[in-house]
Amino acid sequence: MESNKTYEEAVTELEQLVRQIEDPSNSLTQIEKSVAQAMELIGFCREKLKEYEGNMEKLANFEEN
Amino acid sequence: MSENKGINLRELLSRIRRSIAASFPGSVWIKAEISSIKTNYSGHCYMDLTDREDAGGQDVPAVARAVVWRSSWRIISAYFREVTGEDLEVGMSVLLKVQVSYSEAYGLSLVVNEIDPSFTLGESERLRLEVISRLRSEGMFEMNTQLELPALPRRFAVISSPTAAGYRDFVKHLSENEYGFHFDITLFQAPMQGSSAPDGIIDALDKVLETDESSVEHFDAVMIIRGGGSKSDLACFDDYNLAVHVAQFPLPVMIAVGHDIDYHVVDMVAAVSVKTPTAMADYLINTVLARVQRVAELAQRLRNAVSLRIRGEEERVSRISASLVHVVGGRMRNESLRLNNYRNRCMNAMGNAIRIQYSRLDLLEKRVALGNPYAILSQGYALLYKDDRRLSDFSVLRKGDEMTVAGKNVKIQCLVTDIKRLDNGEQ
Numbered sequence: 001m002e003s004n005k006t007y008e009e010a011v012t013e014l015e016q017l018v019r020q021i022e023d024p025s026n027s028l029t030q031i032e033k034s035v036a037q038a039m040e041l042i043g044f045c046r047e048k049l050k051e052y053e054g055n056m057e058k059l060a061n062f063e064e065n
Numbered sequence: 066m067s068e069n070k071g072i073n074l075r076e077l078l079s080r081i082r083r084s085i086a087a088s089f090p091g092s093v094w095i096k097a098e099i100s101s102i103k104t105n106y107s108g109h110c111y112m113d114l115t116d117r118e119d120a121g122g123q124d125v126p127a128v129a130r131a132v133v134w135r136s137s138w139r140i141i142s143a144y145f146r147e148v149t150g151e152d153l154e155v156g157m158s159v160l161l162k163v164q165v166s167y168s169e170a171y172g173l174s175l176v177v178n179e180i181d182p183s184f185t186l187g188e189s190e191r192l193r194l195e196v197i198s199r200l201r202s203e204g205m206f207e208m209n210t211q212l213e214l215p216a217l218p219r220r221f222a223v224i225s226s227p228t229a230a231g232y233r234d235f236v237k238h239l240s241e242n243e244y245g246f247h248f249d250i251t252l253f254q255a256p257m258q259g260s261s262a263p264d265g266i267i268d269a270l271d272k273v274l275e276t277d278e279s280s281v282e283h284f285d286a287v288m289i290i291r292g293g294g295s296k297s298d299l300a301c302f303d304d305y306n307l308a309v310h311v312a313q314f315p316l317p318v319m320i321a322v323g324h325d326i327d328y329h330v331v332d333m334v335a336a337v338s339v340k341t342p343t344a345m346a347d348y349l350i351n352t353v354l355a356r357v358q359r360v361a362e363l364a365q366r367l368r369n370a371v372s373l374r375i376r377g378e379e380e381r382v383s384r385i386s387a388s389l390v391h392v393v394g395g396r397m398r399n400e401s402l403r404l405n406n407y408r409n410r411c412m413n414a415m416g417n418a419i420r421i422q423y424s425r426l427d428l429l430e431k432r433v434a435l436g437n438p439y440a441i442l443s444q445g446y447a448l449l450y451k452d453d454r455r456l457s458d459f460s461v462l463r464k465g466d467e468m469t470v471a472g473k474n475v476k477i478q479c480l481v482t483d484i485k486r487l488d489n490g491e492q
Contacts, residue, residue: 011425018429021436024457028448028471031438038433045426049419056415060408 007048014041078169085173089165092178098158100128108135110142112153114161114175131163131175141180148182149189154300155260158192160184193303196330200305205312205334212317212336217356218285218349220249222273222316224266226257231292235321235342242350244357251276251284257291257322263304270310277316284316289331290342291322302329311335321345447472 005013017038021031097114104110110133117126133141146152153159162179200206225232232252239248253276255269256262266289277284289311301307302322308330311318317336321344322329332338339345434440438448438455449456450469462468462481470477 007422011422011429014426014429018432018436021433024455026455027453028438028450028455031436035433035437035439038429042426042430042433045422049422049426052415052419056412056419060412 007045010041010045014038075169082167085165085167092162092164094160094162096160099155102153102155110138129175131177133177137178145180145182149186156300157185158188189300193330196303196305196308200308200312205309208312209314209318209334209336214317215285217353220282220285222251222253222284222287223290224253224255224269225290227252227254229257229292231342232290235290235346238343238346239349244354246350246353262301263307266307267310270314286317286319288319302331307331308334442473
């Protein structure tokens with residue numbers, strides 16, 4: 001997975017995957033693949049959010065110093 | 066001309082002598098002015114007496130010789146000095162008790178037995194008052210007294226006699242002053258006693274004026290200084306001509322003629338008058354000292370005023386700076402609060418945005434979990450496929466169709482043998 005993907009790109013992709021997963025017309029194989037991708041994207045997005053939180057804290061500390 | 070005519074000179078003079086002796090058997094008091102006086106080696110005093118008073122339209126003065134024998138002279142001269150403070154001098158008016166005497170060899174002479182000094186005292190006072198009132202009526206009396214010494218008098222023309230003790234005292238006292246003040250003294254010599262003194266001093270005053278006018282650096286004042294010594298001769302300082310010259314002199318005239326009983330016309334018309342030369346030196350030193358002290362005092366006042374002002378300004382500046390600090394501090398606190406507010410809003414907004422994204426991810430994750438058919442299979446459910454497509458609408462199935470049942474870890478090929486439709490709620 002490309003690590004230079006932005007959070008927004010990742011979430012947009014994630015939403016497409018979820019729609020695919022929810023579409024009964026898709027094959028099981030396809031779904032299985034999508035689920036794996038979706039889980040990976042969720043992890044990536046959570047990492048990104050954690051990163052944002054960390055940056056925010058750094059900024060708050062910097063301002064206090 | 067025959068021998069019978071005329072008498073011998075001796076006979077004539079003898080008659081005159083007898084006639085005079087008969088006319089003046091006793092002593093007579095007379096008033097006269099001394100026109101010359103001298104004491105000879107033997108101690109007798111010889112005088113020429115004159116009377117300038119106009120008598121009967123005659124301008125020619127009356128004159129006579131007078132003598133005071135040594136025995137009388139010692140008493141008379143001492144008594145006269147004791148009463149008047151002066152010696153008998155040329156120009157004095159005197160009241161004398163005389164014996165008229167005539168000799169064929171020496172002519173007429175007046176032998177003085179007594180002198181009344183109180184007459185001379187009164188006479189000289191009268192003369193002095195006359196001189197004063199004349200100077201006043203001529204508007205000259207206060208002319209020189211209105212001149213002021215410069216603030217720091219330094220350069221002086223001194224009229225004196227270089228050999229006089231008073232002059233030497235003056236120079237010594239002035240040059241050895243304890244403050245180290247420096248004075249420039251230019252000496253103009255003049256006789257300081259006797260009848261020639263007034264004219265001599267007037268000549269010296271003229272020379273001072275010439276020097277002053279031709280010199281680059283001018284005199285601050287002229288002094289007339291006369292040493293102590295004899296108290297005689299002081300009458301010259303009541304001289305009208307000398308007083309006029311002093312009064313009209315363009316520079317301040319300073320007088321120290323070394324007397325302490327009397328006060329003379331010249332003292333009155335001069336800008337400054339002190340008793341002795343030493344007192345004159347003190348006067349100059351004190352004048353300069355007073356100025357120097359005044360300047361020092363002003364300098365001190367200036368320093369005080371300036372430092373007071375500086376302290377005031379310093380206090381003002383520190384007050385202003387304190388209030389600035391206060392104002393700026395307040396402003397800074399306000400700004401800080403404002404920034405904090407912004408920061409908090411930023412942080413809150415960011416936190417909110419992040420939380421929203423977390424929720425969104427949670428939702429998506431749930432949907433993934435719900436949409437993942439394998440999650441259902443692991444709970445014992447199965448999925449139906451027909452022609453490799455997952456069935457979500459079973460109404461398409463017909464009896465005899467083939468389909469696949471997918472369970473956990475299993476795929477079962479099935480044949481539809483019967484289809485029973487159920488009403489809602491029935492299982």
